[in-house]
Amino acid sequence: MSIIKYSPASSQTDSHSIGLCYEPPTRHRHLWRPLMICVLLISMLSGCTRPDQVEKIKSEGVLHVATRVGPLTYYETDDGPAGFEYELAVRFAEYLGVEPRIRVTQGVPELYEIIGQGFTDIAATGLSQQAARSLHPKFRFGPVYKQFQPLVLYRRGTTRPRELSDLLGKSVLVPARTAQIDYLIDMQANDYPQLLWQERDTLDPADILSLIDAQAHDFAIMNSYEYGIHSAMFPEVSKAFELMDPLDVSWVFPPGKDNSLLEAAQHFFNEIEQDGTLALLRERYFGHIDQLDYVNAAVFQRDAKERLSRFLDFFLAASAKEDLDWRLLAAMGYQESHWRPYARSPTGVRGLMMLTLRTAKEVGIKNRLDPESSVRGAAVYLRGLRQRLDEDIVEPDRTWFALAAYNVGIGHVRDAQEITRQKGDDPNKWVNVMKYLPLLQNREYYEKTRYGKARGWEPVHYVQNIRRFYDVLAWLDDTGRLHDIISREASETLKAFAATGQVDPDSMAGTTPLHTTAGDDASAEAGTDPARRVLLEQVSGGFILAM
Structure with a gap:
């Protein structure tokens, strides 16, 4: 390829065709014509025809x-x-x-x-x-294999347009050479002669959304797929109304x-x-582009600005050591605890990456509330899960399976694979297994499995959320905008990591305001010491008592 x-x-490229090119002598030409016809017929019957495309x-x-x-x-x-x-x-x-x-x-x-x-x-x-x-x-x-819906977009906090007439006298951005342009031309000619817009041929969807977010233009017209992919990056830009009927692709x-x-x-x-x-x-x-609504997308970007800098070194170091994408580890950390190092749940999981006590022991982590240890342990555990999966599972499905196993346990994932196989679908495709994981909540199914009942919806939402968080982080990183969000020190560390693939151990000292050394009892200690409790809540965003 x-x-x-x-x-x-x-x-x-040159094209070639097969044919006969022979001019018979002038003498007795009338005798050659029947002969040529016979030759042509024989050629056609013998397969000497022009090949199709x-x-x-x-x-x-x-x-x-x-x-x-x-x-x-x-x-x-x-x-x-x-x-x-x-x-x-x-x-x-x-x-x-x-x-x-x-x-x-x-x-x-x-x-x-x-x-x-x-x-x-x-x-x-x-x-x-x-x-x-x-x-x-x-x-x-x-054949048509997908459709998209043209949308009119606006910035939250401004007046929302409800119909085409609300666009009159406004600055409207529209991608050039699209069916939306033809529709607007028709509307302008027949109903709205004052309708105006600007065609842009060089701007990608992110550029257009950025201009609306900055209020450089009032509205934009974009197809639903492109908006869906970028919507979490620009949570203040929202759908106003559907411009026209869906279009075939x-x-x-x-x-x-x-x-x-x-x-x-x-x-x-x-x-x-x-x-x-x-x-x-x-x-x-x-499949995952609708996972973040406006509130979650806005909170995610706010938390990236306020919290990610503290733990970026740990994600980078763990990714280099375990050969994982640091943005995937960071997305997991956000899904698990919203990057709160002292998070705990009623089920007993704790820390930035919400490790169970059993998992922590398996990967050699003594203090789940230490963020560096938590990230390192999660990376080791995730890499191990990927290695334990069936060889026939390929990327990116292999990563989605490993994330599901991190959430619900690899045994339950294998139970769901077996149900998928019994249903006649490929058990090595995430798109299939995610359909059947929820069946592990039904007695009809979990009584026949090896590992029993599980909250099967949780790993499905868990994986899809992480995929969306990852998309946002990757976009911020790839476009350089992450450097405008995180601290100056974290930005310098990220630049060095991009150049060398390594993290300077000295830069990791003091990354978080507080390290605990008292093991998992540190959170209990905080409950008896008001001053320490306040300090811990400041570091963890008040997440010490519940998820």
Whole structure:
């Protein structure tokens, strides 16, 4: 597989066709005509016909795919390329038995130019059929595999628009070359001649939301998927109303009469719909985006600013030692205790990472209330859980399974896998197992399992929440905005870690205002010493008594 980033002109390839090219002598030409007809008929009957597009692709061994950078399409990660559209295209190439050659364009105009000139076999744009059709009426489309809803967005604290007329006289941002533009043009021509807007072709969704958040513009129009992915990063930007009917998304095919690749795509989508692959990809990329509402998203960003700096060194050090993403460990810590080191629950789990006494002993942690020890113990335990899972579970599902096991126990996760297997679904896919984990609460099911009853909904919500917290942290980190939130000292530590992959042990001294050395009885000690209790509550955010 290759990833290519270049202009459309460099992607043109020669096409070859099979045919006869022979001019008979002038003398006795009338005798040659019947003979040529016979030769042509024999050639056709013997298979000498022009190959269709699928046959050409298989002959070349390459499927050419054009896409664009975006959260729904294609982006780079530490583990390589990713994206919903990217993964679909790679699987389609595997379905055809060829290699994918991905061409990443600089923007929508270049993408449509590539399609229109036939320089690609398919285009995985993540854009609506309606938008593509308005730009080139001869474009062809594969099966619809998702829909999105165009939304009008506004900033909380300002007047919320309720209908299109409320946009009159306001500053409205709209992504260029979208079906929303066509809709606004129609509304302007027929009903609202004073309706105005600004088209932006170079801003990504995060940039647009940032402008609304800063009140540089009044409103923005964005599709529901892009808003859902970024909404937790901008909790003050909210949905005002739905602009128009939902729009269909599918692959775009260049103009032409050969439908063999279109038909192959239809068969491919039928197959991945039936075998669960499409559901798996939808869950992987979109299944957790609704986990944070406005209140939780705002609180999360506030807590990142006020608390994360204290424990960042510990997350970084544990991640380096255990080969885990520090942002995953930090997301776990937030889900467990909201980054409160002296948290405790009625069930007996304690500390920043809410370790049970049994787990703490297993990983050699003597004081669960010491935040450094808690993070280190959690990292060791999580890595061990990942290693104990079945080899057939691959990433990122392997991480989701390990997180579920951290929450509910690996035995219960295996019970849920067995139920999944009995139901006829793949037990090594998180999208399947998360459906059946809640059944561990029902007597009909848990009486037949090895490890018995469990609160099966908890690990499902636990994993989905952590995935969303991770998304926010990763976005803040990748965009550099985390440095504006955390303390100056923590920012310098993070920069050094990004450069070296290590944490200076000296920088960890005094990271938290208080370390306890009295073991797990420290919280009980706080209850008898009013001065110490006040100090502990200041450090832990008042989380000493309950979760």
